[in-house]
Amino acid sequence: MTTPRYTALVQTLPATVPFVGPETQERARGAAFTARLGANESVFGPSPRAVAAMAQAAAEAWMYGDPEVWELRQALAAHHGVTAGNVVVGEGIDGLLGYLVRLLIAPGDAVVTSDGAYPTFNYHVAGFGGALHKVPYAGDREDPEALIDRARAVDARLIYFANPDNPMGSWHDAATVQAMIDALPEGCVLALDEAYADTAPDGAIPALDVTHPRVIRFRTFSKAYGLAGLRVGYALAAPEFVTSFNKIRNHFGLGRIAQAGAMAALADQDHLRATVARIAEARARIGQIATENGLTPLPSATNFVTIDCGRDGTFARAVLASLVRQGIFVRMPFTPPQDRCIRVSAGTPADLDAFAAALPRALEEAVTAS
Amino acid sequence: MTTPRYTALVQTLPATVPFVGPETQERARGAAFTARLGANESVFGPSPRAVAAMAQAAAEAWMYGDPEVWELRQALAAHHGVTAGNVVVGEGIDGLLGYLVRLLIAPGDAVVTSDGAYPTFNYHVAGFGGALHKVPYAGDREDPEALIDRARAVDARLIYFANPDNPMGSWHDAATVQAMIDALPEGCVLALDEAYADTAPDGAIPALDVTHPRVIRFRTFSKAYGLAGLRVGYALAAPEFVTSFNKIRNHFGLGRIAQAGAMAALADQDHLRATVARIAEARARIGQIATENGLTPLPSATNFVTIDCGRDGTFARAVLASLVRQGIFVRMPFTPPQDRCIRVSAGTPADLDAFAAALPRALEEAVTAS
The missing domain is CATH 3.40.640.10 (Type I PLP-dependent aspartate aminotransferase-like (Major domain))
Structure with missing residues (x-):
């Protein structure tokens, strides 16, 4: 009853997942996220x-x-x-x-x-x-x-x-x-x-x-x-x-x-154009929220905005952890010095209201933790 | 401007497709099939x-x-x-x-x-x-x-x-x-x-x-x-x-x-059970059609019936080609001696009426060709 004979290469690989899904996090925290802004999905939906x-x-x-x-x-x-x-x-x-x-x-x-x-x-x-x-x-x-x-x-x-x-x-x-x-x-x-x-x-x-x-x-x-x-x-x-x-x-x-x-x-290229316009509005709003909290939004050509939290990776990870605890699904870069940032996907006005409401407390908690 | 360097293994592989899709055949013949009975799909549909x-x-x-x-x-x-x-x-x-x-x-x-x-x-x-x-x-x-x-x-x-x-x-x-x-x-x-x-x-x-x-x-x-x-x-x-x-x-x-x-x-296990019952009826009907045409339906535990055409692979391929020409999508085993057979998926009564109508001519054409 020996195990399967895996290839030499497979034996060297870890069982892993490149990204932990928000559903996994929701199961761990026992509640759904209020705003899903972490996977660069398009909350504005398909055509x-x-x-x-x-x-x-x-x-x-x-x-x-x-x-x-x-x-x-x-x-x-x-x-x-x-x-x-x-x-x-x-x-x-x-x-x-x-x-x-x-x-x-x-x-x-x-x-x-x-x-x-x-x-x-x-x-x-x-x-x-x-x-x-x-x-x-x-x-x-x-x-x-x-x-x-x-x-x-x-x-x-x-x-x-x-x-x-x-x-x-x-x-x-x-x-x-x-x-x-x-x-x-x-x-x-x-x-x-x-x-x-x-x-x-x-x-x-x-x-x-x-x-x-x-x-x-x-x-x-x-x-x-x-x-x-x-x-x-x-x-x-x-x-x-x-x-x-x-x-x-x-x-x-x-x-x-x-x-x-x-x-x-x-x-439906009209829907695509309308979505791109909504993404641009959301990017501007995310930038505004970041600035109002003393953070620096980086220029973006995408459907998300990466926000420089102004300190090191430990600080940014604490900000992110607090946001997640507060029901805001976001992610961040893994590698220094880019890991001083968090990454926020374009959201609806309601999603971004929730993010705006959670960010000050997240920064406060991160300052306290550091 | 040389080509990519493919792995040694990839260089030995043909560009292929394990099964030609019915859509490819429909494009080639310039018309849709009347009955889609070749891919062992469930024509009875999902729940x-x-x-x-x-x-x-x-x-x-x-x-x-x-x-x-x-x-x-x-x-x-x-x-x-x-x-x-x-x-x-x-x-x-x-x-x-x-x-x-x-x-x-x-x-x-x-x-x-x-x-x-x-x-x-x-x-x-x-x-x-x-x-x-x-x-x-x-x-x-x-x-x-x-x-x-x-x-x-x-x-x-x-x-x-x-x-x-x-x-x-x-x-x-x-x-x-x-x-x-x-x-x-x-x-x-x-x-x-x-x-x-x-x-x-x-x-x-x-x-x-x-x-x-x-x-x-x-x-x-x-x-x-x-x-x-x-x-x-x-x-x-x-x-x-x-x-x-x-x-x-x-x-x-x-x-x-x-x-x-x-x-x-x-x-929806009720739907599954109902589908399995309809598949059983279709198998019986396919068997009946085969028998009426002097062919031998093989016992089946699946959602298709494999029919022994009674001669060799050349004959069965001719039967299959005629059925396809007549708008009936079916497939057949590739390897002798199993390639003496054609394989017909469970279909609706209308699908099987079309198959029953096409089979005599297919056999006639195959006899003439051999």
Whole structure:
């Protein structure tokens, strides 16, 4: 009755979760959160047309989804001015990042990211045995030149770079990102995570060029489209690169409701624009609340605002703990010196009223604790 | 501008799809199918309570699903008389089989299955470089003793065994399966695919024993529950085995609608029972149609009937091609001698009328072609 024989690699991995879900925290505290502002979801919700499409698809959910995701890929291609052969759709960007790492990284292969960037990417790299090389942020932004230099130095097969960035909300202009693409070392892939492209200011997103064989750009319905709970992300790349995903992906992984919901959401660009406007209002309000409490809101190109609490990580963690105790779900960066901040997602006016009411006490408790 | 550097393993893999979807065939033929009887979906649909739950969850789809899948795991545990620690939920059995292979199989490791069994399992084994050893069917059933013997001979880390079986619809009794579990070699895991457990006759499914460290049993909402398009499967195993999935799974892969739909479907056992009764009626009707056309329906414990066309694979493929041309979506086993058969999923009376109308011409065309 011995245990299963796990692979040598799996034996080295911890059983973990990249992010503890708010539901887990709610079960631990025995009460629901008053405001859900920690996962950069869109509290403004999906398009009503998407809701209607999903409800209609629910009755047809006895059928598997199309494994080629044909209609959605056609619609995304038309939306972006590329061809369906440039589009791969997956189970959220998380799912696609896992496939990407699996395609490129064998044990010991070098991967470069920023220290404090997306933990789920790091989870996938560890899961396939990659050697992760981390570059510090520079001025609360990812450092494109340092990422490229490190990739060259370690002969990386893959760089992860998010623009706009999570968890800091910062961004680079299109010319800087384009210069990074132009400087990409031979044999290195750039995973350009553009989950927050929809909320970025003009001039932050470089023109799409799906001819580069080693640049892959990730987009999602989880953020401004308001469909995090549907699990639909996609990537845009050269056809040869896109085709490689068909070697390993879960072909029937994208269900019928997911495909129908994403189609309808994409078709309702008016809702997307209205949501982006509401996000901008919420960002301004979060900034105002921070300032009124003597804190510094960082500039944001995303659907959240990262707030500099003005002291160290211990202080910011105490602020966050008090907010959570008071029923406000927020998160914060993990890595110094960015862990001096807390991260607050765009919320409704009522959500932000609750945050505004809780913040003074959180600061007071954090001061007392330190 | 060189291409990405894929891993050595990935370079050996074909870009493929384990099953061509009916939508692909519909696009190729320029018309929708009249009857969708090829993917063992449940044309009788999901519970109306599940449809309502999914429609309600659609409006809340801006929230990620609980990464611990807590409520659904609790409900499944109560349903099966185990604990939540015995349950892992994933993106269909397909997704879970991929995780299982990844946990256990490094390049060159031995895996045993039946020649002609589930292609998606083989796809995952190939995708992680496993060495697949195939055992023939015996009398159109999987051969438990031969699977065990081969596993012992090749020092397999993993055996795949489906009871009831797809694509043949056959089954073994619980005592035979239990004997297989008892004879499982040290260090070998038995993946017991019970996707069709809900339609199996009494006495076919061994009692659940979640204390065995190397037996993992797969169930799904895709078949009798009528939710193939939702992508929810689960596995039951010892807690240590279940926990290992947390090393590699896509923690946020199960969306909010999927969890809500599965919860409601599980709670409506009346609908499940009614569906199983309708499946039994449909199986009888398919058998009758086969017999009326001089063909032999094989006994079935599933939601489909495999029909022996009485000649070789070339003949059966011609029958299938004609049915598809006539708008009847069906599939067939890939491997001789099982490829003398076609496989017809349970359908509505109207679906089966269409099948009955098309079959004589299909047989005529197949005779002419041979």
